[in-house]
Amino acid sequence: MPAISRMCTNAMTLAVTTALVGCGEHGPRPWQGYVEGEFVYVASSQAGTLQTLSVTRGQQVKTGDALFELEATFEQAAQARARDALASAEAQSRDLQTGKRPDEIAVAAAQLKQAVAVRDKALAQFDRDQTQYAAGGISREQLDASRADARSSAARVQELQSSLAVARLPGRQAQQQAQTAQVDVARASLAQADWQLAQKRPAASAPGRVYDTMYRVGEWVPAGSPVVRLLPPGNIKVRFFVPETTLGHLRAGQTVHIACDGCGAGMPARITYVADQAEYTPPVIYSNDTRDKLVYMIEAHPAPADAVKLNPGQPVQVTQP
Incomplete structure (x- = not known):
């Protein structure tokens, strides 16, 4: 066989062998990637x-x-101060709604009872003085004094009756509204103090490592x-890279298979992001021969139960089921 023919045959054999190696012995070659974590x-x-x-x-x-x-220390003191202020405002609000204390009302009632007795006595004396005046037993001045005393006693009774009624009434509506506003302000101040104290004791907002x-x-x-x-497990994702010729076959929501050292049989993951720009652009003009050098990044999230098996920076291999 001529030397030129042998060279052509060897070149074709090498090309076929290279194509077979590219496909792999058991199917398409897996895509390379790594694990990435979004930390909180x-x-x-x-x-x-x-x-x-x-x-x-x-x-x-x-x-x-x-x-x-x-x-x-400061936040705890502020919380205690705000709690006491709220208790005081609420007590004043209840006091305005119930009127005066029972003991104060009892004093006003006793004063009224005494005034009624004085009034009745003055009226009886006035009646007697009228009879005496008609008989000529007393002067006109004495009768006028008795009449004035009776009227004064009656007015005193009316005054105490009104005072007792007012003592039993709650505070005026405007006062109640103003005090209600004070209660709202005190409650908001306590909520702010509670929040500031809670900020000194953060807790985990989600399970994780x-x-x-x-x-x-x-x-x-x-x-x-x-x-x-x-x-958190939900923040663990896999980034892998595919050639431009494969990009059209992958979409968000599709499932891929992840394999890695120590992963056993591997795990499924759902594609959540497909890049629309190439991660690597060769310094040559695009042609059919260079398109396979373009790679696109794709992100996929495994289930949280599987994600805990992965570590950020860990290399993985990704295939399409």
Whole structure:
């Protein structure tokens, strides 16, 4: 066989072999990717000394578990002050709605009873004086004095009757509305104090793994500075890259299969994002020969129960079922 023919045959054999290797012995070659975590940085809106660190790195926490606590002497005092102010405002509101105290009403009733007795005595004396005046037994001046005394006693009775009625009435409507507003203000102040105190004791908002802690007990923590870094299972995702020729076959919502070292039989994941731009662009003009060098990033989320088996940065292989 001529040398040129042997060279052509060897080239064709190499091309076929390369094509077969590209497809793999058991199907298409898997796409390469890695695990990525979207961390939750837990911080307090208030500054303070780190008093308690309730978690350690690698620990699994549940929703509502305490993470850390900052010194809160000022916030505790503010909460107690706001609670007392609310109790005082509510007591004044109840007092306006019920009128005067029973003892005060009893005093007013006794005064009225005494005034009625004085009035009855004055009226009886006036009747007698009228008879005496008709008979000529007393002067006109004495009769006028008796009449004035009777009228004064009657007026005193009316005054005490009105006072007793007012004592039994609740406060005026405007006073009640003003006091109700004071109660609302005190209640809002207590809610604010409760919130500020709760900010000194953050809790886990979702189950997850404590990936890192940034401060030690006794250190000063500025407001807004993260103390604990959490990784919830729902925030673990897989990023992998596919060639441009495969991009059209993948859509958000489709299921892919993830394999990795230590994953056993692997796990399914749902595609949540498909990039619309290439991650890598070769420094050449596009042509049919260079299109296969373009790769596009795709993100997929495994189920939370499977996600806990993965670690950020871990390499994975992804295939389409």
